[in-house]
Amino acid sequence: MSPPKKELLEKHAMDLILKAGKNGILQTELWKRLGVSSREGSRISIRLANWGMITRKKVLHKGRWTFLLVAKRHPPTLQSILGAPCIICEYSDKCTPGGSPSPELCEKLERWIVTSYVGGVKSEEEMDREEET
Ligand code: SF4
Structure with a gap:
């Protein structure tokens, strides 16, 4: 049985955040890359933050507030x-x-x-x- 769509989105989101490295990725960029609405992108990042997997810091980008998402742990090199x-x-x-x-x-x-x-x-x-x- 394959995982539900929601779990796949969270996994894909976490992969993108990890790939962004220590600089992180903007939440607005994340939901565009995932192909979901801003509301769903926000929910995904909140879930990942609540699970302790990422930090979510409010930042001003091009005159609009968004969040910078950074993975708390990175795979060992x-x-x-x-x-x-x-x-x-x-x-x-x-x-x-x-x-x-x-x-x-x-x-x-x-x-x-x-x-x-x-x-x-x-x-x-x-x-x-x-x-x-
Ligand atoms: S060096 Fe050997 S004994 Fe020590 S922790 Fe590693 S595997 Fe275990």
């Missing part, structure tokens, strides 16, 4: 996981949250996270610039 110990770990097939071994108790993972965020890994801005070039 390949750059962000390069060097993670789990990629080559001999226990990766047995490691589960709450299990033994587990990511919560793994010293290798903790060391990688700590060193990554204490200057070992590039900032998000640096990674964004690299992706654009």
